[in-house]
Each structure stands twice: as C-alpha cells, then as structure tokens.
Amino acid sequence: MDSHTANAKSIVLMRLFVMLAILLNLSGQRLAAQAATGLAAKSSASQSGLPDCSQPLPSLPYPKGPHGLFAIFFPGNQFTEEADTYLIHNPVVCGGLFDIVWAQVDKGPGASPRYDWTPIERQIEPWMRAGKLVALDIWAVSYGGLEATPSYVLSQVDSVRCVGMNPNAAGPGGRGRFPGGPGRFPGARPPFFPRPGFGRPGGQFPGGARGGRESPAIPVYWESGFEKNYREFIAAVIEKYGSNPSVAYIRPGLGAGGESTPRCGQQMRQYGYSIDKWRQYVFDMIDFEKSLHSRATLIVGITNPEGSRAIEFPHLEAARAVEDGLGIGSEGLQESDIENNSAGRPCGVVDRCALFETYKGRAPLELQTLSRSNPDGNGRVGSLVDILPLGLKIHAQIFEIYTQDFLAAYDPAFPDYDRHHAAYQQALEQTAAVVGGKP
Numbered sequence: 001m002d003s004h005t006a007n008a009k010s011i012v013l014m015r016l017f018v019m020l021a022i023l024l025n026l027s028g029q030r031l032a033a034q035a036a037t038g039l040a041a042k043s044s045a046s047q048s049g050l051p052d053c054s055q056p057l058p059s060l061p062y063p064k065g066p067h068g069l070f071a072i073f074f075p076g077n078q079f080t081e082e083a084d085t086y087l088i089h090n091p092v093v094c095g096g097l098f099d100i101v102w103a104q105v106d107k108g109p110g111a112s113p114r115y116d117w118t119p120i121e122r123q124i125e126p127w128m129r130a131g132k133l134v135a136l137d138i139w140a141v142s143y144g145g146l147e148a149t150p151s152y153v154l155s156q157v158d159s160v161r162c163v164g165m166n167p168n169a170a171g172p173g174g175r176g177r178f179p180g181g182p183g184r185f186p187g188a189r190p191p192f193f194p195r196p197g198f199g200r201p202g203g204q205f206p207g208g209a210r211g212g213r214e215s216p217a218i219p220v221y222w223e224s225g226f227e228k229n230y231r232e233f234i235a236a237v238i239e240k241y242g243s244n245p246s247v248a249y250i251r252p253g254l255g256a257g258g259e260s261t262p263r264c265g266q267q268m269r270q271y272g273y274s275i276d277k278w279r280q281y282v283f284d285m286i287d288f289e290k291s292l293h294s295r296a297t298l299i300v301g302i303t304n305p306e307g308s309r310a311i312e313f314p315h316l317e318a319a320r321a322v323e324d325g326l327g328i329g330s331e332g333l334q335e336s337d338i339e340n341n342s343a344g345r346p347c348g349v350v351d352r353c354a355l356f357e358t359y360k361g362r363a364p365l366e367l368q369t370l371s372r373s374n375p376d377g378n379g380r381v382g383s384l385v386d387i388l389p390l391g392l393k394i395h396a397q398i399f400e401i402y403t404q405d406f407l408a409a410y411d412p413a414f415p416d417y418d419r420h421h422a423a424y425q426q427a428l429e430q431t432a433a434v435v436g437g438k439p
Contacts, residue, residue: 050429053094053436054133054245060397060435065327065364066248066297067397067435068094069428070135071406072368073123075099075146079403086410087403088130091437092428095133095248097400098123099258101148102140106233108152115236124246132438133248135400137258138237140230147216149226156225159217160267218264220271221255222281231288242294249297249327249364249398254285259301259331260317278305279313283320290324299327299366299398304349314350322363328355329366329398335374335382338390353394360395367391368400375408375420383420385427397435401428 051057053068060067071087073080073096087093104119124134142148219226234252241247254260260282265273289298300321304314318328330352337347347353356365370381377383384405391399408416409424416424 050091050432050437050439053432053438054248055436057397057436061360061395062362062364062397065397066133066135067364068133068248068437069399069401069432069435070095070097070133070248071403072097072400073099073403075101075139075142077403079407082407082411082414083403084126087406088127088132090406090410091439092432093132093406094432094436094438095135096124096127097135097137099137099139100237101142101146102138102230102233103147103150106150106236108150115240117240128246133246135248135398136237136241136250138234138250138252139257140226140233140253141218141221141256141263142216143257143263145213145216149217149219150229153226153229154217154219156229157223158220158271160220160264160271161215161217162264162267163214215264218267220268221262222277223271227281227285231285234289235292238292238294238296238298242292242296244296247296249299249366250294251299251301251329251366252285252289253301254282255303257301259303261303262305265305275306275313279316282317286317286320286324286326289326297327297364299329299364301329301331302350302352302355304351307349311346311349311351314355318355318359322359325363327364327366327398328359329368329400330355331368331400332370333367333387333391334370334380335377335387336380338382338386341390341394347394356394356396364398365394365396366398366400367396369402369405372402372404375405375416375424383423383427385423388427388431392431392434399431399435 051059053066056063057067069092071083071093073083083096087096098120100120105115105117107114107116120136124136127134139146139148221227237250237252241250251258256263262268262273262278265278286300289300292298300317302314302318302321304311306313321328330348330350332348332350332352334348337353339345340347341353352367359365369384369387373379373381373384373387375383377386381387384401388399404414404416405424406428407414409421409428411417412421
C-alpha cells in the first residue's frame with residue numbers, strides 16, 4: 001500500500017469518527033433535554049401541591065368517586081413513546097385510559113385459556129408500575145374499521161354493515177336533524193357522526209370511520225347471542241380488574257366504542273331497531289352492571305340516538321345509571337358548550353351541562369373532549385384554556401384528555417409546544433389542583 005492510499009484511508013476514517021461523535025453528542029443532548037423537560041414538568045407540578053387522585057377528595061362533589069386527568073390511548077395510538085417520556089411520570093397526569101377490545105381478548109368458549117389479557121396488560125403494566133391509575137373502556141363494537149366483536153359471537157347473531165357511523169336517514173338523527181346554525185342545538189354534533197380525526201393521517205384511528213369505508217360486521221345488540229356473550233365478557237373484565245386498586249374506573253361500551261351510540265341504526269331497523277328497543281337494551285345492560293358489584297366504579301357513556309329531535313333519552317339513561325349506583329360521562333366537551341351553558345341552552349344533544357348539574361354529588365361525573373383540542377382556539381373543540389374551566393364549573397371530576405393535548409403542554413418536539421405550552425401547562429395544572437394528580 002503506497003503512502004498516498006494510506007493517507008486517504010486515514011482521512012476517511014477520521015471523518016467517520018467525527019461524524020459518529022457528532023451524532024452521539026446530538027443524541028445525548030436530545031435525551032438530556034427530554035430528561036430535563038420531564039423533570040421540570042414533575043418539579044413544577046409537585047411544587048403546586050396537587051392532591052392525590054388515588055385518595056378520596058372531600059372538596060369534590062362526589063368525594064369517594066374517581067377523579068383526576070387521564071390521558072387517552074385509543075387503539076392504534078401513535079404517541080406511546082412520547083407518553084413514556086413526558087406523561088407517565090408527570091404528576092399532573094393521574095393515569096391513562098385504555099381500551100379492552102373484546103375480539104382481541106376473548107378466544108371463545110372452547111379455548112383454554114378462554115381469555116388472553118396480553119393486549120391490555122402490555123399497555124397498562126408500565127403505568128401501574130409507575131404508580132399511576134388506569135381506566136378501562138370495553139369495546140364490543142368499534143368505531144372505524146377495527147374488528148371488535150369476536151367471530152364466534154357474530155356467528156350467533158344477525159349483523160349489518162354501514163358506511164362510517166351511519167346517520168340514520170330513515171328516522172331519528174336523519175338528514176336535516178342537525179342544523180349548524182341557530183336553533184335548539186346550535187353547533188351540536190350528531191352522535192352518529194365520527195369524531196374529527198378519524199381516518200385522517202396522524203389521527204388516533206388511522207383508516208377509521210371517515211372516507212366512505214364500510215364498517216365491519218355490526219351485531220344486532222339485543223339478540224341473545226350478543227347480549228348473553230357480552231355480559232359474560234363484562235363479568236370477566238370485572239373479575240379480572242374490578243378489585244385492582246390501580247384501576248380507577250371501567251366503562252363498558254353499550255354501543256360503539258365506550259359509549260352507548262347504536263352504530264348502523266338505519267340498517268338495524270330491519271331487525272326491529274327503535275328508540276324504545278334501544279332504551280330497553282341499554283337499561284337492561286345498566287341493570288346488569290349494577291348486579292356485578294364492582295369495587296372499581298363503573299361509568300356509562302351517555303349519548304342521544306335521537307339527536308336534536310328529542311332530549312329525553314340521555315336524561316332517562318343518566319337517571320337509570322345513577323339510580324343503579326353508576327357514574328355517568330359525556331364524550332363531547334367542546335367550545336360551544338361555554339356559550340350554550342351561559343345562555344341556558346343544551347350543551348350538545350346529550351344536554352351534558354344540565355345533566356351534570358342535576359347529578360352533582362350523586363355520582364362521579366366524567367368529561368372527554370369531542371376530539372383533540374385546538375390550542376389556538378380556532379376549531380370546534382376550542383382551547384383547553386377555555387373548556388377545562390367550564391368542565392370544573394359543571395362539576396366534572398374526571399377529565400379524559402387526548403394524548404396530543406398533554407404533549408402540546410410538555411413535549412418540546414410536539415408541533416403546538418412552542419406557541420402554547422405555557423398556557424396549556426397552566427390550564428392542566430390548575431385543573432389538576434382541583435381534581436388531583438399522581439406524583
């Protein structure tokens with residue numbers, strides 16, 4: 001080898017070493033920044049003296065019930081790594097809300113073991129190990145294209161398919177029932193429509209309910225092949241998690257997702273769907289939940305399958321749930337609620353502000369935003385700075401917050417962080433000061 005070749009190789013090797021050193025230094029700086037940010041968030045929240053969300057809190061309307069801020073982790077959530085860095089050790093965050101998808105756990109009556117809890121255990125174990133609480137939604141029927149109902153159940157019942165969530169054009173909730181302008185429910189969102197972000201890039205339901213995609217097979221809920229098997233699964237979930245002190249509450253979905261919205265209602269009419277039929281099914285399931293005597297609080301996600309046509313259903317559903325000793329919640333908090341509440345108009349088609357005023361002190365009240373918020377205030381949900389104080393005003397003590405909104409407050413790499421983190425940190429920490437956190 002001549003000296004010229006040797007010198008050239010030496011130069012190349014030196015450049016490689018320099019590049020490697022730069023990359024390692026940048027990586028180290030990023031990790032250090034993440035650690036510093038996480039510690040800063042923890043220090044800031046700790047210094048505010050947050051009450052413990054795992055203990056009864058006498059200052060709340062329902063002191064013995066669950067309370068705190070919970071980060072939402074829908075199926076397919078894309079922010080697990082960021083949550084591990086910025087949320088799981090953040091005292092402002094009481095815990096995480098996770099979904100138990102029936103079809104992923106229940107292998108059928110002939111399987112041994114019958115239930116494989118691995119999918120949910122994998123998600124909740126790090127949070128419980130960190131001393132956080134977890135909340136559980138049970139999905140028997142999904143939003144979007146996710147197969148949530150086990151195949152053995154579908155083989156025992158009639159089923160239908162529809163596009164998206166299927167506005168019921170043939171009956172309550174049909175076309176023209178939801179005027180966006182002045183009227184009885186200004187700005188109300190039809191409960192049959194999927195939430196903004198479903199099926200959009202970066203949304204929490206990639207390839208979900210929007211975009212004209214046909215649903216999976218949706219079972220006829222009130223047929224015995226569905227109802228009997230689903231009751232068995234709910235009972236299995238309660239047996240598994242109902243006495244776990246790290247589980248704050250459980251919300252069995254009675255319709256789509258963790259709520260009580262009847263997906264594909266129009267197609268269900270051929271099998272006898274009506275408001276009376278749906279109400280009887282929902283009431284029977286609420287009564288069944290009561291019979292389980294779960295240590296963990298059970299919550300009913302209140303919805304209104306009649307949309308703006310009538311306001312009766314959510315009031316009857318809430319009354320039955322509270323009478324049976326269950327909590328109630330609404331998954332639609334949005335900016336229009338502020339003006340509607342001030343004006344004495346219904347907050348959305350479920351009339352959540354009036355419901356919460358009626359049942360304050362009688363049950364734990366839960367709120368989830370309609371979708372991720374709009375930190376700049378330009379959007380349907382609005383900014384957490386504005387809507388969280390309304391939630392406290394109407395006596396909510398459980399807040400389910402989209403992961404992206406927590407990251408806007410605490411993750412320096414998140415797009416909204418630079419402009420909005422100070423205001424969002426303040427809004428979240430002021431809310432946690434009322435409903436509790438988890439150091």
